[in-house]
Amino acid sequence: MFGSGTKLTFRDYVQGTWGSFDTPAGRVDYVMTKAKLGGDGDAPERQLTKSLAPVREIMDAGDLDFNQLLQRDLDDHRVAVNLIPYLLKPQSTGPAFFPPIVAVLLPFRNKKPTVFPNLGDATVTSHDDATWQEQRAGNAFQIHRLLGADGQPHGANVGKLWWNRSEASLVVLDGQHRAMALLAIERTLSNTWQDTAGVKFRSFYEHQVRELIDTYETAEVNLGNIEVPVTVCWFPQQTGEGSRPHEAARKLFVDVNKEARPPSESRIILLSDAELGNVLTRSVLSALRGRDDGMRLPLYAIEYDNPDVNSGRPARWSAITNVNLLKMAVNRCVFGHPKYLTNWAQPITG
Numbered sequence: 001m002f003g004s005g006t007k008l009t010f011r012d013y014v015q016g017t018w019g020s021f022d023t024p025a026g027r028v029d030y031v032m033t034k035a036k037l038g039g040d041g042d043a044p045e046r047q048l049t050k051s052l053a054p055v056r057e058i059m060d061a062g063d064l065d066f067n068q069l070l071q072r073d074l075d076d077h078r079v080a081v082n083l084i085p086y087l088l089k090p091q092s093t094g095p096a097f098f099p100p101i102v103a104v105l106l107p108f109r110n111k112k113p114t115v116f117p118n119l120g121d122a123t124v125t126s127h128d129d130a131t132w133q134e135q136r137a138g139n140a141f142q143i144h145r146l147l148g149a150d151g152q153p154h155g156a157n158v159g160k161l162w163w164n165r166s167e168a169s170l171v172v173l174d175g176q177h178r179a180m181a182l183l184a185i186e187r188t189l190s191n192t193w194q195d196t197a198g199v200k201f202r203s204f205y206e207h208q209v210r211e212l213i214d215t216y217e218t219a220e221v222n223l224g225n226i227e228v229p230v231t232v233c234w235f236p237q238q239t240g241e242g243s244r245p246h247e248a249a250r251k252l253f254v255d256v257n258k259e260a261r262p263p264s265e266s267r268i269i270l271l272s273d274a275e276l277g278n279v280l281t282r283s284v285l286s287a288l289r290g291r292d293d294g295m296r297l298p299l300y301a302i303e304y305d306n307p308d309v310n311s312g313r314p315a316r317w318s319a320i321t322n323v324n325l326l327k328m329a330v331n332r333c334v335f336g337h338p339k340y341l342t343n344w345a346q347p348i349t350g
Helices: 044-051 064-070 076-088 176-190 199-215 245-257 265-271 276-289 323-335
Strands: 012-023 026-036 101-109 123-127 130-137 141-146 158-163 168-174 227-234
Touching: 012 044, 026 044, 026 158, 044 176, 044 227, 076 176, 076 199, 101 176, 101 245, 158 168, 168 176, 168 245, 176 199, 265 276, 265 323, 276 323
Parallel strands: 101 227
Antiparallel strands: 012 026, 012 158, 026 227, 101 168, 123 130, 130 141, 141 158
């Protein structure tokens, strides 16, 4: 789309769709872009992947308060056993996809939280045969927004964000496990584990990644097709002395994650093809709902989405059964002991 237009101060940058979330509580600006595996190593999307490091690599281990508040413990086992294979293994049930990762630009110097310099007033500059609105916070970061011929923000909403890695780092607010999966593959492909603060985890990830790549003959050209959506945020009102960008990030982290819940078991039964019992349960539901002999069950008689993780009884008064109980019946009939089919009076135990 455009070149970097960088000066030596800013070596890292992202470009994409510019947006602003401005409420009475404060303002968050963001660029919606993508992180990429494979392809041109100097492309901003490839460099962004390398920048999505977990907090444990950005801060010293002794700074526990920020670490504990801003990010949950990183489950390396989950990343290695579930997420990396999810990206590298063929999926017989359909395509794979990672939802957007949310990262925020925060001030750090020598692995210690600091504050950004004041964000300067907007000026107009030209490069890449285009006109941009520019704002700069000292040598920490710089933002550009594409302007139209009338001097107003262009309708395409193109924006760029540069930062100086000696004064600023990206911190993942949402999707740290997805980001670590990308990072582990990237570092293994480029043989750069030894150049990072995460070198101690090299043996944990590297063998797993190489084994999957060799097993499924995944070439780097194939990995270049993996483009994960990323939203990079910053706080334009949290610059200068007295600003509290890290506190703002903690609040945003809580806001983003407090409503996150694992899907209920009934929702998984209704949507997942990974288990035969789920497929058979949906077939039973379709059969019950598709009868035309006067015995068709009304929609309200079966509870389809009980919020409880493991529910043995319907929660709604109008329901006579729920999806969980139907799956239990399917499992007993199809996968259970034959005695339950030959003797219907046989009590079910265990």
